[in-house]
Amino acid sequence: MDGIRFTLNGREVVYDGSAADRLLDVLRDIYRCTSVKCGCKEGECGACSVLMDGVLYNSCCVAMGAVEGASVVTMEGFRETERFHVLEKAFGEVSAVQCGFCIPGMVLAAEALLSRNPHPTEDDIREGLSGNLCRCTGYNAIVNAVSIAAKEGDGLW
Numbered sequence: 473m474d475g476i477r478f479t480l481n482g483r484e485v486v487y488d489g490s491a492a493d494r495l496l497d498v499l500r501d502i503y504r505c506t507s508v509k510c511g512c513k514e515g516e517c518g519a520c521s522v523l524m525d526g527v528l529y530n531s532c533c534v535a536m537g538a539v540e541g542a543s544v545v546t547m548e549g550f551r552e553t554e555r556f557h558v559l560e561k562a563f564g565e566v567s568a569v570q571c572g573f574c575i576p577g578m579v580l581a582a583e584a585l586l587s588r589n590p591h592p593t594e595d596d597i598r599e600g601l602s603g604n605l606c607r608c609t610g611y612n613a614i615v616n617a618v619s620i621a622a623k624e625g626d627g628l629w
């Protein structure tokens with residue numbers, strides 16, 4: 473086998489390790505994408521969220537063998553987009569960030585939600601973020617931030 477080829481934040485890469493390795497570990501340890509956080513390693517917290525071909529995944533539950541040919545986006549790549557800046561501004565406006573540990577995953581969950589539903593209701597937002605846990609904020613500010621971003625970024629998603 474000549475490695476696992478995939479796109480990471482727009483750049484083609486080849487991973488030479490085992491197909492059984494976790495995407496989470498590979499992103500953090502090999503490619504230094506440290507925005508991808510390790511919370512539980514059991515698919516429960518969403519801190520390790522990434523986009524794979526535009527779909528939100530818990531990278532702790534993805535084996536590298538499943539990544540072949542995929543386009544993986546982490547916060548290191550997403551932060552270069554205009555949509556990120558809309559979300560960043562909205563999160564700042566309503567003070568939706570406390571310790572920040574959950575925020576990369578939350579923002580990617582918001583991106584996944586708004587990409588498939590650009591005009592979400594509050595219930596849609598809560599559902600879209602339901603796989604991402606936050607120990608600090610009580611969620612309301614984050615939900616408000618995503619709602620504001622959907623309005624202020626109308627047309628970007």
Ligand code: FES
Pocket residue numbers: 509510511512513514515516517518519520521530531532533
């Ligand atoms: S570290 Fe992957 S879901 Fe918690």
Ligand code: FES
Pocket residue numbers: 568569570571572573574575605606607608609
């Ligand atoms: S801001 Fe601390 S876990 Fe969400």
